[in-house]
Amino acid sequence: MPYHFLEIAVTPSVRDAQAEMGVDPIWLGGAGQRSDRFTDNEVAFIGMRDSFYMASVSETGWPYLQHRGGKTGFLKVIDDRTLAFADFRGNRQYISAGNLAANDRACLFLMDYARRARLKIYIHVDRLALDADEALALAVSDPNYKGRVERMFKLRLEAFDWNCPQHITPRFTEREVEQAVLPLRERLSQLESENSSLRARLKEFEI
Incomplete structure (x- = not known):
């Protein structure tokens, strides 16, 4: 069966434009799609x-x-x-x-x-x-x-x-950006928590 989308889209003037650019043979097929x-x-x-x-x-x-x-x-x-x-x-x-x-x-x-x-x-x-x-x-x-x-x-x-x-x-949408940076946010939160813990431990050795 012919490719129905191209049956609609490719009018005589479109075919002429394709021929002018030398690409009309590309769009002659499409059977079975x-x-x-x-x-x-x-x-x-x-x-x-x-x-x-x-x-x-x-x-x-x-x-x-x-x-x-x-x-x-x-x-x-x-x-x-x-x-x-x-x-x-x-x-x-x-x-x-x-x-x-x-x-x-x-x-x-x-x-x-x-x-x-x-x-x-x-x-x-x-x-x-x-x-x-x-x-x-x-x-x-x-x-x-x-x-x-x-x-x-x-x-x-x-x-x-x-x-x-x-x-x-x-x-990218706002939601896609948020999902992409979520692992970074979680890692940053983990590092901040570790940093706070280390600072607290250092204070124990302060003179």
């Missing part, structure tokens, strides 16, 4: 994200890129072809919501800067009221997260693709 079902690898990667970028297109043809963030795992994998997340109130411009009402096609970029990995996902988006699907609302809800939920987005997978790690500058 499935990209229309999430595997355990994608499910695990998605579940560890605390943000992603979502691109939509307006009725006038202008693209719009929006950052979405929340607690780790707020983008839920419902099944191997479905994602969902709660839409929290933001700046109330509703550009993505409006774009997706006119054109349900979108693209997600999920980044893992620390490990220099990124996952691209072509999707169709359904905007749903909170009372439209009780089970889905329960799946995406988080009573411990501050924010007013206005609606739900249900995302139907069309195709996905993994990018190479080139040119991704490693960045």
